[in-house]
Amino acid sequence: MKFRRSGRLVDMTHYLMDNPHRQVPLTYFSERYHAAKSSISEDLSIVKEMFEAKQIGTLETAAGATGGVTFIPRVDKSEATTFLNGLCERLEDPERILPGGYLYMMDIIGDPSLVQSIGRIFASRYRDGEVDAVMTMATKGIPLAYAVAAQLNVPVSIVRHEHRITEGSIVSINYVSGSKKRIQTMSLARRSLKPQSNVLIIDDFMKAGGTIRGMMELVSEFQSTVAGIGVLTEATHDEEPLVADYVSLTKISQVNAKEKTIKAEIGNIF
Amino acid sequence: MKFRRSGRLVDMTHYLMDNPHRQVPLTYFSERYHAAKSSISEDLSIVKEMFEAKQIGTLETAAGATGGVTFIPRVDKSEATTFLNGLCERLEDPERILPGGYLYMMDIIGDPSLVQSIGRIFASRYRDGEVDAVMTMATKGIPLAYAVAAQLNVPVSIVRHEHRITEGSIVSINYVSGSKKRIQTMSLARRSLKPQSNVLIIDDFMKAGGTIRGMMELVSEFQSTVAGIGVLTEATHDEEPLVADYVSLTKISQVNAKEKTIKAEIGNIF
Numbered sequence: 414m415k416f417r418r419s420g421r422l423v424d425m426t427h428y429l430m431d432n433p434h435r436q437v438p439l440t441y442f443s444e445r446y447h448a449a450k451s452s453i454s455e456d457l458s459i460v461k462e463m464f465e466a467k468q469i470g471t472l473e474t475a476a477g478a479t480g481g482v483t484f485i486p487r488v489d490k491s492e493a494t495t496f497l498n499g500l501c502e503r504l505e506d507p508e509r510i511l512p513g514g515y516l517y518m519m520d521i522i523g524d525p526s527l528v529q530s531i532g533r534i535f536a537s538r539y540r541d542g543e544v545d546a547v548m549t550m551a552t553k554g555i556p557l558a559y560a561v562a563a564q565l566n567v568p569v570s571i572v573r574h575e576h577r578i579t580e581g582s583i584v585s586i587n588y589v590s591g592s593k594k595r596i597q598t599m600s601l602a603r604r605s606l607k608p609q610s611n612v613l614i615i616d617d618f619m620k621a622g623g624t625i626r627g628m629m630e631l632v633s634e635f636q637s638t639v640a641g642i643g644v645l646t647e648a649t650h651d652e653e654p655l656v657a658d659y660v661s662l663t664k665i666s667q668v669n670a671k672e673k674t675i676k677a678e679i680g681n682i683f
Numbered sequence: 684m685k686f687r688r689s690g691r692l693v694d695m696t697h698y699l700m701d702n703p704h705r706q707v708p709l710t711y712f713s714e715r716y717h718a719a720k721s722s723i724s725e726d727l728s729i730v731k732e733m734f735e736a737k738q739i740g741t742l743e744t745a746a747g748a749t750g751g752v753t754f755i756p757r758v759d760k761s762e763a764t765t766f767l768n769g770l771c772e773r774l775e776d777p778e779r780i781l782p783g784g785y786l787y788m789m790d791i792i793g794d795p796s797l798v799q800s801i802g803r804i805f806a807s808r809y810r811d812g813e814v815d816a817v818m819t820m821a822t823k824g825i826p827l828a829y830a831v832a833a834q835l836n837v838p839v840s841i842v843r844h845e846h847r848i849t850e851g852s853i854v855s856i857n858y859v860s861g862s863k864k865r866i867q868t869m870s871l872a873r874r875s876l877k878p879q880s881n882v883l884i885i886d887d888f889m890k891a892g893g894t895i896r897g898m899m900e901l902v903s904e905f906q907s908t909v910a911g912i913g914v915l916t917e918a919t920h921d922e923e924p925l926v927a928d929y930v931s932l933t934k935i936s937q938v939n940a941k942e943k944t945i946k947a948e949i950g951n952i953f
Contacts, residue, residue: 416733419692423733426696431799463686463693515849519875523840525833529701552841555825563795570793571822579785605789 416446421456429460429472429484434540434566438481457482468492470537486564488530488537490683496530497679501663504646504677514670518646522553522617531662532560535615535643538660538682539565542640545610546570548632550599550624553617557645561615570606572599572628580605584634588627599627601635610637619644622655629656647680686716691726699730699742699754704810704836708751727752738762740807756834758807760953766800767949771933774916774947784940788916792823792887801932802830805885805913808930808952809835812910815880816840818902820869820894823887827915831885840876842869842898850875854904858897869897871905881910889914892926899926917950 416424425442442453461472470486488496500521509516521527535557548570549558555571562569576583580602590597606612612632619625625642632639642659649666661680668675686694695712712723731742740756758766770791779786791797805827818840819828825841832839846853850872860867876882882902889895895912902909912929919936931950938945 418689419729420733420736422689422692423696423730424737424739426693427700427734427737427739430697430700432796459689460693463690464697466690467694467697469694469697511849511851513848517849517851517872517874519841519850519872523838523875525829525839526702526836528829529833551822552825552843555822556829556839559795559798559826559829563799566796568793569795569826571789573822578783579781579787580789581781581787602787602789604787605793 416448418452418456421446421448421453422459425456425460429482432566433470433484433486433536433564436475436481436483441481485540486533486536487540488534493534493537493682494679496534497662497682500527501677501679504663504665505675507673507675509675510668510670510673512670514668516665516668516675518553518617522556522645525556528556528560531557531645532562532564534662534682535561535613535660536564538643539613539641542613543611544613544640546606546637547613547615548572548601548606548628549615550628554615557617558615561613561643565613567613570601570612572601572631574599576600584631586627586630586634588623588630590621590623597627599624599631601631606635606637608636610635611640612637613640614642615644617645619647619654619656619659619661620650621652622659625659626655644680646677686718688722688726691716691718691723692729695726695730699752702836703740703754703756703806703834706745706751706753711751755810756803756806757810758804763804763807763952764949766804767932767952770797771947771949774933774935775945777943777945779945780938780940780943782940784938786935786938786945788823788887792826792915795826798826798830801827801915802832802834804932804952805831805883805930806834808913809883809911812883813881814883814910816876816907817883817885818842818871818876818898819885820898824885827887828885831883831913835883837883840871840882842871842901844869846870847872854901856897856900856904858893858900860891860893867897869894869901871901876905876907878906880905880907882907883910884912885914887915889917889924889926889929889931890920891922892924892929895929896925914950916947 443450468489473483547558547562551573582603583600585600614628644661646663647661664680666676713720738759743753817828817832821843828839852873853870855870914931916933917931934950936946
């Protein structure tokens with residue numbers, strides 16, 4: 414079956430969106446559509462032009478026999494700012510305040526469409542970071558970690574508090590939970606992270622940074638390096654945070670349980 | 684800025700893929716591209732034709748003033764079969780066998796691209812199910828649940844074993860874990876599922892079905908109904924399963940820890 418340009422553009426866009434950060438050889442498309450490589454090249458330049466015009470991302474082309482095209486998703490600053498301002502407004506909803514000054518977050522983390530936008534912003538921020546894997550802490554970091562990892566085309570390692578017999582041999586470390594000053598344990602299945610990986614740590618929330626520090630230690634237990642640290646929300650904290658170099662999308666500077674007010678602003682991402 | 688058809692097709696495909704199961708008014712596109720509605724209609728029929736030819740899904744159009752177009756992702760049987768056969772082959776890898784006959788699954792569940800394919804198959808199976816929410820059990824069901832929910836454009840409710848002070852008031856039930864015959868507790872935050880929802884339950888693994896039965900009870904505690912039950916892998920079990928009506932993608936019929944063999948086949952989905 415032959416395909417006209419218009420049909421090819423639809424299918425190519427679909428295919429590239431499904432396979433971000435993955436190099437696709439031109440021959441793949443020319444065989445898929447029974448079309449000459451020169452036509453495929455023209456198709457791709459239309460896709461590239463439109464992806465850039467609409468701030469979807471870009472196509473990187475590698476020349477030569479092993480050459481091909483790679484879709485790199487990108488979110489530009491103005492789009493991210495609009496999105497994050499909307500998120501801050503939602504964060505300031507006083508209904509969110511729970512006893513003890515905790516904040517209910519599942520309305521945000523339970524929404525796959527918001528989570529995907531968050532994932533895209535992080536993936537865009539770390540698109541040149543040569544990330545090999547995304548690490549997160551169960552439970553609420555998981556949806557965010559997958560949204561980032563899907564865009565970067567890398568696997569996810571899920572760290573847990575408890576040991577699970579269904580994970581085989583595990584690596585455990587003790588760490589001091591920063592805000593509660595309590596010693597806790599976190600573990601990761603030995604085979605869920607390849608040694609010598611460059612790991613992007615993603616979590617939903619950071620206060621003193623104890624959990625993130627723990628994950629950083631766990632990364633080095635796997636002879637691996639930290640590519641970056643991204644948190645959805647950071648809360649201001651009296652003491653110096655235990656983590657210096659992180660990217661936060663939002664920042665909660667004030668929770669007043671008595672007056673039922675929350676103050677949220679865009680984090681340190683820009 | 685005006686856009687030619689070729690550019691519109693690229694951006695439209697991107698937009699529709701980003702917004703599955705969501706009705707988009709034609710005026711949205713005609714304003715986005717400064718194009719006549721008649722041109723937009725022609726664009727959409729090209730997208731629809733290609734989505735159907737490449738088994739990506741379909742576009743449903745609603746006529747009239749409130750009319751618009753909805754992208755319904757679909758995976759056809761032959762594509763799903765090929766994918767699931769590959770998955771079964773991976774499941775039969777003897778390296779997966781852990782002490783006690785447990786199976787390591789994080790290589791599969793940790794791969795966002797596999798997880799997205801799994802999500803698409805479930806979303807396709809339940810595309811006409813009028814699903815309002817996806818429910819799952821922490822931890823390993825979470826990535827699958829989000830992959831399904833993103834395609835169906837509905838929120839996710841995460842059930843947990845432990846209580847969390849950061850979730851506000853919760854609903855808890857006791858249930859009997861089917862294979863271990865142990866009484867356990869599961870809870871869901873009161874505000875993480877709207878009453879009168881039609882809930883699709885998604886989990887990674889089902890043996891006797893005790894956990895799923897628990898989730899079904901939890902659904903009725905929220906005055907809601909079960910739209911369906913989908914599990915990635917079911918294991919054969921000596922007794923009658925506690926759940927009658929479920930869809931499994933794969934089935935593990937035999938694990939021989941001594942001889943290091945696993946037998947996996949496609950589940951009951953077709």
